Amino acid sequence: MTRTTPARPVSVEALFPELAPYRGRTTRLHPRPGRPGMRDSHVGGPMLWPDGEPWPLCREPHQPETEGYVPDDIRSARASGAWPRSRPWPVAGTPGEDGPVPFVGLAQFFRRDVPGLVAGPDGADLVQLFRCPFTHGRHLERRYRLRWRRAVETERAERFLAAPPEVPLLRWEHELPEPCVLHPEEVDTYPWAEDDTLPAPLIAAIDAWDDAQSAEHGSDAPSYQFDLSIPPGWRVGGFPSWASTGPMDIDCETCAAPMRLLLTAGGDEMDAGSHSWAPLEDRDPSLQGKASILGGPSVVNPTRLRFGRDRDLHVFTCPADPGHPPQWVLS
Incomplete structure (x- = not known):
């Protein structure tokens, strides 16, 4: 069975056209x-x-x-x-x-x-x-x-x-x-918005939008980090999430080249903040939000693995020479 990520709650590039040059692709692996x-x-x-x-x-x-x-x-x-x-x-x-x-x-x-x-x-x-x-x-x-x-x-x-x-x-x-x-699926992804991962005026605009959404809709409000930028769970390529550590510069210890994200191993495929990414095939179409998600642990934590204190394991490799030692970052 395929897995299909629902459309985002809002179009991120319609909200922030400046994000278009930063759009990337990541492959969600959807382990089951x-x-x-x-x-x-x-x-x-x-x-x-x-x-x-x-x-x-x-x-x-x-x-x-x-x-x-x-x-x-x-x-x-x-x-x-x-x-x-x-x-x-x-x-x-x-x-x-x-x-x-x-x-x-x-x-x-x-x-x-x-x-x-x-x-x-x-x-x-x-x-x-x-x-x-x-x-x-x-x-x-x-x-x-x-x-x-x-x-x-x-x-x-x-x-x-x-x-x-x-x-x-x-x-x-x-x-x-x-x-x-696995049920690989390519989706659009955008950088984590913090520090210098994006231009400062754009991050300020994103933060202001998040605050306005929270004030209007409360705990059910969509947010950039949880709903619009980086999907949770196991994925290949794309951008790292920095929820626990804040953004980090990851450079090759052999040649000092900036390293790229090879893959992310996630403890959970979703949590209370990121449930909007749950695939359509794992939902009851008659229900809305978190209540619609079917499958229990086989969907939320199908691999049964944990990384750190429920963090993501990011594996970085050197684009200049993939034979250089990788780096492992829990974030």
Whole structure:
């Protein structure tokens, strides 16, 4: 099934013609629980990984834990609509606390499936995203990894990994992604309006319009940031949202070139402020607003993943050389 973003509550360029030169495109991925295969673009499904190729491992020290969840317990609980019970860590401590830990495969995207996905190093057209399941250091930092591939060459492998290695316990239930199929859809997008992301007079006009809408319509008023600029959820390309941190300059640590947004992994596909982006196919046409949204968790948080304190994970790459190390920003 396709997913169709409703028309915006108002035409943003009719309100602010000065925004036309800043219009961009982003591909909303619309993940929904399903059974993706290893040759599909997906979140949480099986990776296209040649058998015999080492699975990525995190070799840094990890924070010790006291309890956690068995991956199979999480899967069983989700299937029954229940919550998994936690278990104590083994007496020896956190699995992998003193040794390597296998990364969790979060997602993979083929350029053939996802409009707007840029090429990787040497023309790579398949990107795979991983996260260490444990935290690091006193600030509980996370570690991510990208793996770029050429899809045609990878698909020629004689055998593929049937099941990746897993840690016996995960600290949180939301460390395990739910397998999701994708429904890519390109939509218009506009920059976050704060600091110097747009000309100061234009930001002032946007802020004034937001204030007037709020005064007239209260909590149901449309706003630029929530309804007109950047859609929530998983998406490729476009502009980063800066709700938690404020705008940041992200430059390549290797060559100092300004980096571009490769993809955004979102914890939720919508929240109380961004429900206007919910696709038409996930709505009851006889109802209005938030009350019209169908599907519960499978629509609001289909992947079951969380990033930081319900923030977006922005993955930036270097346009001058995609082989330079990416940067990860929670915002």
